[in-house]
Amino acid sequence: MNFSKPVTYAIRSLIHLAREGNKGPVLSSTIAQEESLPAPYLIKVLGVLTTHGIVKASRGRGGGFTLAKNPTEINLYDIFILFEGLALTQDCLLGLGKCGEVKHCPIHDKWEEPKGHMEAFLKNTTIEELARMRDSLE
Amino acid sequence: MNFSKPVTYAIRSLIHLAREGNKGPVLSSTIAQEESLPAPYLIKVLGVLTTHGIVKASRGRGGGFTLAKNPTEINLYDIFILFEGLALTQDCLLGLGKCGEVKHCPIHDKWEEPKGHMEAFLKNTTIEELARMRDSLE
């Protein structure tokens, strides 16, 4: 009932990149250091974001990562499903395989509403919005 | 963003026990078989529920497990925190250590509302209610 490591690393990296603005590519090692993230693991996470067109990677000297889209167009839901798949939306809360539309588990119906709230929260929260909140933590 | 195995096993066992009513103790092995749960792991889960007074264990011949409280008085929140601790309530969504009341992470404020919905859902959902929903899945 929490974000997995890759998801939090991705979000924190994206906020970092958004705050850098257009100052050119940022090294994965720089992000790792400034955000206190494990460097060799982070670069894999950034690799996933690259593959899916969320960030743009440039290799070689002077390379690094930049945002590939406007931060207003990156929402947490997209990041979430990238790493966690459709578990939130589709998996049965009680882990019952056959839980579907017709026949479903005892919690199914009641879970719809809070699940909807979760999804809405994720979809409505953009990287731009989070990057703007500088007042908060250091 | 889903229940852990122990939590789902606990909930399904409690529903099972609630449906059995007062027909006397139910073997952990019976629950395991009928709910398709791994028997030796399940008994540890039931052990936790026993320690915390959710179920009552009786040893020896004719023993097994029964509910220790009225199913109307067992809600999902209690079960949840038993196995997952206070992560939902207290942990920072972005995994930032210092995220507290005064200074907090960028998502903190916005997370309050959907988090509240989650908590309310868990607190308002009782085992009795779930046990009653027999119409749903087999």
Place this chain on the structure above:
DNA sequence: AGATAAAAAGATATGGTTGTCCTTTTATGA
């Protein structure tokens, strides 16, 4: 009291997530 049946407890195994290391590929700059 002895046999049996059950949960409790502890040690050990497995698997997936997280993390590291090393090599390869690609780009830049002198």
Place this chain on the structure above:
DNA sequence: TCATAAAAGGACAACCATATCTTTTTATCT
């Protein structure tokens, strides 16, 4: 064109959640 700097990729390691196995304790029945 060669050295260097960066990401990409693959193999490996550590850790934690999950699962199993074995022994111990406790209760019941004959």
